[in-house]
Amino acid sequence: NAGVMQNPRHLVRRRGQEARLRCSPMKGHSHVYWYRQLPEEGLKFMVYLQKENIIDESGMPKERFSAEFPKEGPSILRIQQVVRGDSAAYFCASSPSGGNNSPLHFGNGTRLTVT
Amino acid sequence: EDKVVQSPLSLVVHEGDTVTLNCSYEVTNFRSLLWYKQEKKAPTFLFMLTSSGIEKKSGRLSSILDKKELFSILNITATQTGDSAIYLCAVLHQAGTALIFGKGTTLSVSS
Numbered sequence: 001n002a003g004v005m006q007n008p009r010h011l012v013r014r015r016g017q018e019a020r021l022r023c024s025p026m027k028g029h030s031h032v033y034w035y036r037q038l039p040e041e042g043l044k045f046m047v048y049l050q051k052e053n054i055i056d057e058s059g060m061p062k063e064r065f066s067a068e069f070p071k072e073g074p075s076i077l078r079i080q081q082v083v084r085g086d087s088a089a090y091f092c093a094s095s096p097s098g099g100n101n102s103p104l105h106f107g108n109g110t111r112l113t114v115t
Numbered sequence: 116e117d118k119v120v121q122s123p124l125s126l127v128v129h130e131g132d133t134v135t136l137n138c139s140y141e142v143t144n145f146r147s148l149l150w151y152k153q154e155k156k157a158p159t160f161l162f163m164l165t166s167s168g169i170e171k172k173s174g175r176l177s178s179i180l181d182k183k184e185l186f187s188i189l190n191i192t193a194t195q196t197g198d199s200a201i202y203l204c205a206v207l208h209q210a211g212t213a214l215i216f217g218k219g220t221t222l223s224v225s226s
Contacts, residue, residue, distance in 0.1 A: 003157070004157070033213070033214075035216075040218070041218060042119075042203065042216035042217050042218040042219055043158070043203065043205075043214075043216040044216070045213040045214065045215070048212050048213060055212060056212040056213060058213070059213065091157070091158070103149055103160040103163050104149075104160070104214065105160065106151075106157040106158045106159070107157055108156040108157045109156060109157065
């Protein structure tokens with residue numbers, strides 16, 4: 001049973017470009033979470049999605065960031081017009097039941113570097 | 116504001132030592148507390164604690180929660196170099212939509 005799959009593992013973008021990060025949850029998991037980890041900081045919640053629905057986006061910056069989890073295919077975290085401060089590791093996690101009774105399972109992350 | 120504080124931030128021990136990692140929290144409508152181990156990549160799940168005073172054990176690792184004093188500890192006995200990692204503590208609200216993470220404790224075990 002494959003775990004949470006994220007790609008790419010590493011992504012380099014110049015300032016002003018767009019970054020697209022993909023996450024395929026574990027088989028049977030329909031709840032996806034995105035977290036960002038800055039150096040020397042803990043994981044910070046960004047957004048929680050179920051299929052075709054954004055449930056909680058309270059941790060998402062209001063501008064340039066968006067997320068989706070379509071009926072078919074992976075969840076996508078999209079960052080438009082990237083700036084240096086967006087450089088971080090972005091982790092996706094999934095759970096079968098919203099995390100209330102089962103722990104989140106994390107992917108290996110995408111390390112975004114903005115030059 | 117909800118927060119999770121871990122201590123110490125870093126720790127260096129010798130193989131065979133026993134370590135205790137601390138996690139205190141201030142969260143409205145607490146539901147559960149989780150411990151994760153993060154090596155170079157994905158955080159991997161260790162324990163989920165919801166009830167006070169009940170120790171959870173997995174091999175050399177154990178953890179317990181005190182909901183009255185709002186903290187948890189993670190114990191590792193007979194440490195090995197493979198235990199070197201960042202240990203993350205996280206708390207879940209009753210609403211259950213987001214884990215709030217502490218900054219982690221970086222453990223280094225030398226041989």
